[in-house]
Amino acid sequence: MAVDFAQDPEVLALADRTRWLVKDTVLDAEKASSGVLTGDEGEAVRGKLQQAAKDAGVFAPHVSAEYGGHGLDMRGRAPVFEEAGYSLLGPLALNIAAPDEGNMHMLERIASPEQRERYLRPLATGAVRSCFAMTEPAPGAGADPAALTTHAAQAAGGWVLNGRKWFITGADGAAYAICMARTSGAPGDRGGATMFFVDADNPGMRMVRHIETLDESLYGGHCELVFDDCFVPDDAVLGEVDRGFEYAQVRLGPARLTHCMRWLGIARRAQDIALERANERRLFGSRLAELGMAQQMIADNEIDIAAARALILRACWEIDLDQPSAQSVSIAKTFTAEAVYRTVDRALQLCGSLGVSGDVPLSRFLREVRPFRIYDGPSETHRWAIAKRAAKQARTAADA
Structure with a gap:
């Protein structure tokens, strides 16, 4: 089956409005805050940006129309999320930032009708946030989720959770x-996990610190x-219990993948x-963009993007067609995480001392994109999984 990357006109129009x-x-909001929003002031900015996105008709492009969105499939999300990711605050404005975007995606597919009304609808409208x-x-659980140690035991009318989470x-x-x-089995077992909603006012859950x-x-x-x-x-x-x-x-x-889309915007x-900078900066008798080593960095950035x-x-x-996609997702995540970092790093190098300064946001971008090689699975873990799948496929083909 041919792979069709052509986008519908409606998707392209949505991406253009997002741009x-x-x-x-x-x-402007990013420049005023260096892309970091906290406290009541940050919440006020979030509200203004999300209202601007609603006014522009680009808010919540990933959720279904039933919950106020545009119902884009994964392929349709790619150009819109990339345009939003052009700013550190763009995903927050469109309500497609992590972890809310991923939670919305999951809740539409797994939550009961009652849970969707209680938890998904206010999340999709931007009225609340989640984690x-x-x-x-x-x-405990990290790159290997099966190491899960947090435990849930049945009690009269519900469950009692005990454990510690970090990097939430x-x-x-x-x-x-x-x-x-974990509702059954022991740490290291590949099954036995369950997902639970825990409201913020639950006295049994408390935040210890910001990391x-x-x-x-x-x-x-x-x-x-x-x-x-x-x-x-x-x-x-x-x-269902034990299907977490x-x-x-x-x-x-x-x-x-949506992380990749957003960070591609920053690249x-x-x-x-x-x-x-390369077109305006003159040195050694020519524009920086006309010097061979600068051209190589510019070209390598274009290739990586x-x-x-x-x-x-x-x-x-593959996801949209409900085909097996784990290998392609791991490849895309590993390559993009490293390509985005390379692109930002080369851009900073091309700008020289300007790139290191706070006069342009490249040093901020470098700090922001570096952890993506760890978040959502370290590159090494994905490479291990990619190699295992490739070796298994080769064995299967040889035995056929």
């Missing part, structure tokens, strides 16, 4: 957490949470900054 929203409104509590301090993005100010806890990190732009920070005899009722179970790892794949594959922005975009679209196409 203008970012340039006319969002970039996804899976990652734990070592030796967006937890500060979230209205609820979706917590992954100081290289990146700062993800709204609500990266936090450490403790679940201490945290009781939740039976209707807090998301989906299965449900996580519904979320994680698409979320890895494009970095390249645009570098190109502007184009290759990442193609890999993202291929993986999106």
